[in-house]
Amino acid sequence: MGEHLALLRPNGRYVLCGGAGGAPGTGVFEAVLNGFHNSPALFAFSLNSLAPEARRRTWDRVVALLAEGRLSAVLDRTFPLAEAAAALQRVERGRSFGKVVLRRG
Structure with missing residues (x-):
């Protein structure tokens, strides 16, 4: 922070x-x-x-x-649902600042 x-x-x-x-x-x-x-x-x-x-x-x-x-919300990054594991790793490693969003399609 x-x-x-x-x-x-x-x-x-x-x-x-x-x-x-x-x-x-x-x-x-x-x-x-x-x-x-x-x-x-x-x-x-x-x-x-x-x-x-x-x-x-x-x-x-x-x-x-x-x-x-x-x-408004702070958006860090949007990932396709197929890359959910990468999104979770980003959050787990503390690399995100704001919301990490998964999207369909």
Whole structure:
């Protein structure tokens, strides 16, 4: 994640939602501090820290942002279904940044 923080513009924002791969390592904070003069903002969001009603309100907000066109997913790469093994290897090796998508045909 630290290498991606370096890609932010001044006053850029990095949002981590869910963290299915586990908590970010301590090196993340080093990257934030190294870019301190660029004023990066790091937002981390874990569903485990919210009550069910707060999760629902948050989900409703995400859906509204999507409907407004103000939010989009980061797409790393699309693979044909026949290359599912290669897609899984990409994710397993930590080479993906964003969603890895399998498509039919």
